[in-house]
Amino acid sequence: MSPLSTALLVLLAPLASAVLIALFLRTRGTAASVVSVAAASFVALGALVLAFGGERFTSSLEWFRLGSFAIELGVKFDDLAALMLSIVGVVGLCVHVFSLGYMHDDSAKARFFGGLSIFMFSMIGIVLADNLFMMFIFWELVGFSSYFLINHYCHKQSAADASKKAFIVNRVGDFGFVLGIILCYWKNGTVNLTELGAGHALVYSRLVPLLLFCGAVGKSAQLPLQVWLPDAMEGPTPVSALIHAATMVAAGIYMLCRIHVLMVPPAMTVIAWVGTLTALYSALCAVTQRDIKKVLAYSTLSQLGYMVAAFGLGSVSASMFHLTTHAFFKALLFLGSGSVIVGCHHEQDIFRMGGLRARMPVTFWTFTVAVAAIAGLPGLAGFFSKDAILVLAFGSNKAVFAVLALTAVLTAFYMLRLWKIVFLGSARSEEAGHAHESGVSITAPLVLLAVLSVAGGYTAIYHGAFNGVFSGVPEAEGLTHYFVLATSLTVLLLGAGLALAFYATDGKDALEERAPGAFGFLVALRASFDGAYDYYVAKIQQRVAMALNFLDLVVLSGVLIRGFSGAVEILGFGVRTLHTGRINHYVYWFLGGVVLLWAFAAGIL
Amino acid sequence: MTPSLDSYVMLSAALFAIGFLGVLVRRNTLVIYMCLELMLVAATLALVAFSRFNGTEDGDVFVFFILTVAAAEVAVGLAIIVALFRARQTVQVDQLDSLKH
Numbered sequence: 001m002s003p004l005s006t007a008l009l010v011l012l013a014p015l016a017s018a019v020l021i022a023l024f025l026r027t028r029g030t031a032a033s034v035v036s037v038a039a040a041s042f043v044a045l046g047a048l049v050l051a052f053g054g055e056r057f058t059s060s061l062e063w064f065r066l067g068s069f070a071i072e073l074g075v076k077f078d079d080l081a082a083l084m085l086s087i088v089g090v091v092g093l094c095v096h097v098f099s100l101g102y103m104h105d106d107s108a109k110a111r112f113f114g115g116l117s118i119f120m121f122s123m124i125g126i127v128l129a130d131n132l133f134m135m136f137i138f139w140e141l142v143g144f145s146s147y148f149l150i151n152h153y154c155h156k157q158s159a160a161d162a163s164k165k166a167f168i169v170n171r172v173g174d175f176g177f178v179l180g181i182i183l184c185y186w187k188n189g190t191v192n193l194t195e196l197g198a199g200h201a202l203v204y205s206r207l208v209p210l211l212l213f214c215g216a217v218g219k220s221a222q223l224p225l226q227v228w229l230p231d232a233m234e235g236p237t238p239v240s241a242l243i244h245a246a247t248m249v250a251a252g253i254y255m256l257c258r259i260h261v262l263m264v265p266p267a268m269t270v271i272a273w274v275g276t277l278t279a280l281y282s283a284l285c286a287v288t289q290r291d292i293k294k295v296l297a298y299s300t301l302s303q304l305g306y307m308v309a310a311f312g313l314g315s316v317s318a319s320m321f322h323l324t325t326h327a328f329f330k331a332l333l334f335l336g337s338g339s340v341i342v343g344c345h346h347e348q349d350i351f352r353m354g355g356l357r358a359r360m361p362v363t364f365w366t367f368t369v370a371v372a373a374i375a376g377l378p379g380l381a382g383f384f385s386k387d388a389i390l391v392l393a394f395g396s397n398k399a400v401f402a403v404l405a406l407t408a409v410l411t412a413f414y415m416l417r418l419w420k421i422v423f424l425g426s427a428r429s430e431e432a433g434h435a436h437e438s439g440v441s442i443t444a445p446l447v448l449l450a451v452l453s454v455a456g457g458y459t460a461i462y463h464g465a466f467n468g469v470f471s472g473v474p475e476a477e478g479l480t481h482y483f484v485l486a487t488s489l490t491v492l493l494l495g496a497g498l499a500l501a502f503y504a505t506d507g508k509d510a511l512e513e514r515a516p517g518a519f520g521f522l523v524a525l526r527a528s529f530d531g532a533y534d535y536y537v538a539k540i541q542q543r544v545a546m547a548l549n550f551l552d553l554v555v556l557s558g559v560l561i562r563g564f565s566g567a568v569e570i571l572g573f574g575v576r577t578l579h580t581g582r583i584n585h586y587v588y589w590f591l592g593g594v595v596l597l598w599a600f601a602a603g604i605l
Numbered sequence: 606m607t608p609s610l611d612s613y614v615m616l617s618a619a620l621f622a623i624g625f626l627g628v629l630v631r632r633n634t635l636v637i638y639m640c641l642e643l644m645l646v647a648a649t650l651a652l653v654a655f656s657r658f659n660g661t662e663d664g665d666v667f668v669f670f671i672l673t674v675a676a677a678e679v680a681v682g683l684a685i686i687v688a689l690f691r692a693r694q695t696v697q698v699d700q701l702d703s704l705k706h
Binding site: 579580581582583584587588591 | 625628629630699701702703
């Protein structure tokens, strides 16, 4: 089988699964889950075969043509796509298998697995797309499927609101994205990624990359459109793992890496700072969260900020490397939290957990690996990728470096806080006391992801399959190396030590107890964006809408339309009384006409 | 002495006015029709007078045409009135108001 047909099968298998489930298996949850997991397994297998088979190719065909403007559908399978496809395949499979256990008793299991399949299809479409139009189509499909999955518990008002929020906020970013695509086409005459990359005479502009970046700001939840991501935790936990580890939020970073040839230095600076500030802001927000998934959500935001910052500092490699390792340990964290939530009978408040170390050993150990990885313990995946970004920042922008190092302290701090409160101490609620490890479909993905979280940082394990991406990962030499290494270790020890010393396992938030001022500030900081948007929507947008409505009702329909019709009506009423139907009445008009004519002839008029 | 042009023109204007007044106030279609003819004759009279006093034939030529047309008009107009009476059993314009009703 040719690589192209394998790639197409990988793309279409989840679609086939989704269609099959939507048409025939809506009421048969178990059958639907089997179909969906089979499709995901096929995707994972196909992705690995393609990635490690060594074939790299591009292929496209014309979809339709309007004059000189043609839209193409195509596949561009380079090292970047191979890497991304492998991540999506492997993490997607883990999430699917995990869902078998997690969603076992769900009443809408078929819908859920159908949603997972359509999500996989959309994401693979983005990965394989060879031009921006095609990417945009799948981009919107990802938006739709995330809406669909976040809204899984649609009887809950909060879930319905969260899905709407995610959808609408993403549309805001996508509007910029589509403008960027159009502008790019207008300036360069093509949006084909291969043609853009292959020394095409590019017209550089600041606007094009910044508009395209808008799309990434929405999808990858950067400031100021980050508000949807924490709320998206209303979805089932496997969905959170899928959306926030390997797919949707990664799509924004991936898209940036695809179009890096269009970048210009001023745009890169903006991107780097947006990423850096997102990283810091989200890390600060994460410190006060009580909901286990919300902590992870903010940490996702923060890590995405790292990737965007790395991209902005000019290294696609560092960005994608962190995306890769992050996909593994963040999926592991989410699935681990899912396991904890199942174990504690859907308790999500970390202060009502505790003491899970003994009761859920597999979850505990795998979660510990993930926490160590994200905090940057040397030897684990997160250490290498974060180190690469810090080296990059150290070399190019000291201010960014300082903020990212501070963020790393916070990362270690809030992750260790989470870890200590959830797993150590003693159980602080009935549910936590009766917690137990779940079945193999839940623990197996955890173990696989834990292995990847350890090994993922050693590029040697990829056998050079992704050299096109990873060969550019920045490596420090000499003094810089030691300085950055020392910074990483200091940061880790500082953050972790502070968290372990500061937080007690007594069911109270130590920060809230001891420093209510700081705690209140962080809570207010977290709420500031939502508050600002609320204010904007309720006070400004709503009023503008009311004013426009008033204009529409009074000026347009009232005065203009109704006024004209009224004037004509009155005129008609007047003229109607003149219409008597008697011939001699009309003769008077004739007389009037003659008089008028005479007056005109006589020069009076 | 021969009457002046003014006398002719004033006679013509008086005839036209009488005809027009008749059209305005009379109710019988036949009488209105006769009044119309009177107005036509008033115009003819003025043309003949102008022709006579100017010593040219232009006015006379107009008169011939007017007489021809008037003859044809009478034939058509009277036929219409007869047909109208057959259809409506009346020639009073007050009752001929189907333009409106």
